Amino acid sequence: MEKPFAELFGQINVKKRLNFYLKAFDKTSLCPFLLLVGAKGLGKTEFARQFGGNLKNLDGRNRPFLELNCSTIKNLEGFFDQIFIPLIMDSEITVLFDEAHELPKDVTNAFLTIFNTERGHTRDFRWRDGEYPFNFKQQTFLFATTEPDKLFAPLKDRLTTVDFEDYTPFELAQILEFQVTGTSLVEGISFEDEALLELAKTSRGNARDCVKVAKELENWCAANETNIFRLKDFAQFCDDLGINPLGVSHIEKKVLSILRRDGQASLQELCAKTGLSRTAIQRDVELYLMKKSLIKIDGKRHITKEGSDYIDSHVKKKTA
Amino acid sequence: MLTLVRLWAIFIRMAQVTYNKDGTPRKQGSGRKKGSLSLMEVKLSELAEKFNPNDPIIVGRKWYENLFKKVVDITPQKADTPSAASAVDEKIAYKLTTFK
Numbered sequence: 367m368e369k370p371f372a373e374l375f376g377q378i379n380v381k382k383r384l385n386f387y388l389k390a391f392d393k394t395s396l397c398p399f400l401l402l403v404g405a406k407g408l409g410k411t412e413f414a415r416q417f418g419g420n421l422k423n424l425d426g427r428n429r430p431f432l433e434l435n436c437s438t439i440k441n442l443e444g445f446f447d448q449i450f451i452p453l454i455m456d457s458e459i460t461v462l463f464d465e466a467h468e469l470p471k472d473v474t475n476a477f478l479t480i481f482n483t484e485r486g487h488t489r490d491f492r493w494r495d496g497e498y499p500f501n502f503k504q505q506t507f508l509f510a511t512t513e514p515d516k517l518f519a520p521l522k523d524r525l526t527t528v529d530f531e532d533y534t535p536f537e538l539a540q541i542l543e544f545q546v547t548g549t550s551l552v553e554g555i556s557f558e559d560e561a562l563l564e565l566a567k568t569s570r571g572n573a574r575d576c577v578k579v580a581k582e583l584e585n586w587c588a589a590n591e592t593n594i595f596r597l598k599d600f601a602q603f604c605d606d607l608g609i610n611p612l613g614v615s616h617i618e619k620k621v622l623s624i625l626r627r628d629g630q631a632s633l634q635e636l637c638a639k640t641g642l643s644r645t646a647i648q649r650d651v652e653l654y655l656m657k658k659s660l661i662k663i664d665g666k667r668h669i670t671k672e673g674s675d676y677i678d679s680h681v682k683k684k685t686a
Numbered sequence: 687m688l689t690l691v692r693l694w695a696i697f698i699r700m701a702q703v704t705y706n707k708d709g710t711p712r713k714q715g716s717g718r719k720k721g722s723l724s725l726m727e728v729k730l731s732e733l734a735e736k737f738n739p740n741d742p743i744i745v746g747r748k749w750y751e752n753l754f755k756k757v758v759d760i761t762p763q764k765a766d767t768p769s770a771a772s773a774v775d776e777k778i779a780y781k782l783t784t785f786k
Contacts, residue, residue, distance in 0.1 A: 415783065419783075428785035430783065431782070431784075432780055433780060433781040434779070434780045435779045438779040439778050440778075444778055448777070449778055
C-alpha cells in the first residue's frame with residue numbers, strides 16, 4: 367500500500383503527526399478533532415483530504431470524505447437539515463469544516479457540547495424536538511482555518527491544533543517539478559536546477575501558486591516549442607507573463623522603487639504616492655516585502671540593501 | 687329550424703358572459719352547479735355529542751356576524767416561507783468524495 371502523503375512535499379512535522387493519528391486510528395477507530403492551521407495555499411485542505419482518504423470504516427472500506435465551506439453554513443437548523451441528517455447521521459464519514467472561523471455562533475455553541483467527549487465516544491445532542499446522535503468511532507471531524515484567532519476560544523480548546531509551516535524554496539521547487547513532470551501537456555519538460563529554484567521563488571512560498579506557475583510554464587514551453595527550461599529562459603518567461611522575480615507584485619515593486627529613490631517614507635507618504643489606503647499598504651504590500659527582507663520599518667519605511675539590489679538588478683537593468 | 691334554435695342558444699350564452707375581478711371573462715362551467723349544495727342541516731344535539739364545550743368549530747363568517755352582530759376582521763396570513771432567493775443563499779456548499 368502507498369505510504370500516506372507520499373505525493374505531498376514538505377510539511378515534515380505535519381506528516382509525522384498525521385501519520386501518528388492514522389496509526390492510532392487503526393487501533394482505536396478514534397481520531398482527535400484536528401484543527402489544521404496555516405496561511406492560505408499551504409495545503410491544509412489537501413492534507414486533510416489525504417488524511418481522510420487513509421481512514422478506514424469498521425468493515426475495512428475507505429471512509430467517504432465530506433468537505434464543507436463554513437461560510438455557507440448560516441445556522442444550526444441548516445446544518446442539521448441539509449448536512450447532518452442526510453449525510454452524517456448513522457454513517458461512517460470524515461467531515462472537514464473548511465474556513466472554520468466562519469462558523470456561525472449557534473453552530474459553534476452546539477459544537478461546544480457535541481465535542482465535549484470526556485466521558486466516551488458518543489454524544490446525543492438534543493435540540494428543539496430532535497435528538498442528534500454523534501458517534502466518533504463512525505464520524506471523524508476535522509477543521510481548517512487561516513485565521514485561528516477568530517475561532518471561539520472554548521471551541522479551539524476542544525480541538526487539537528496542527529500547525530503548517532512555510533515551504534522552503536527547495537520544497538517549492540519539488541512541488542513545481544512534480545506538477546510539471548507529473549501532469550505536463552508537453553512531453554518530458556526538464557529544468558536547470560537554478561531555473562527551477564528561481565521559478566519556485568515566484569510562488570511567494572505558496573504551494574497553490576506553485577501549481578499555477580507550473581500551468582503557466584507548460585503553456586510557455588508549448589508556445590516556445592521547447593522542453594528544456596534554462597536559467598536564461600527565466601527572464602524571458604517573467605517578461606512574457608508579467609511576473610517579477612521573487613513573485614513581487616507590481617504595486618510592491620512600485621513601493622520599493624519609491625523607497626529606493628527617496629531613501630525613506632512615512633506610511634502617509636506611501637499612501638499619497640501609490641493611491642492605496644493605509645490598510646492596503648500595511649496588509650498587502652509591506653508584509654511580503656518585510657518577509658523577503660526588502661524593507662524594514664522603524665516608524666518610517668526604509669529600503670534594505672537586499673531591496674536596493676533587487677531594484678538595481680531587476681528594474682534598472684530592464685529600463686537600461 | 688333546428689339550426690336557428692342552436693344559433694339562438696349560442697347568442698343567449700354569449701350575452702350572459704360574466705367577468706372576474708381582474709376583468710378577464712369567467713371560464714364557462716366554473717362555479718357551483720345549480721342545485722348542488724355545500725352546506726347541510728344538522729341538529730345541534732348531534733354536534734354536542736361529538737364536541738366538548740371549548741372545542742373550536744368552523745362556521746361561516748357571515749352567518750356568525752349576522753347571529754352575534756359582530757364584525758370579524760380576518761386578515762389573510764402571510765405564508766412564513768423564505769423566498770426562493772434566500773433559500774438558494776442558505777444552501778450549504780459541500781463536496782463529498784468517495785475513495786476507491
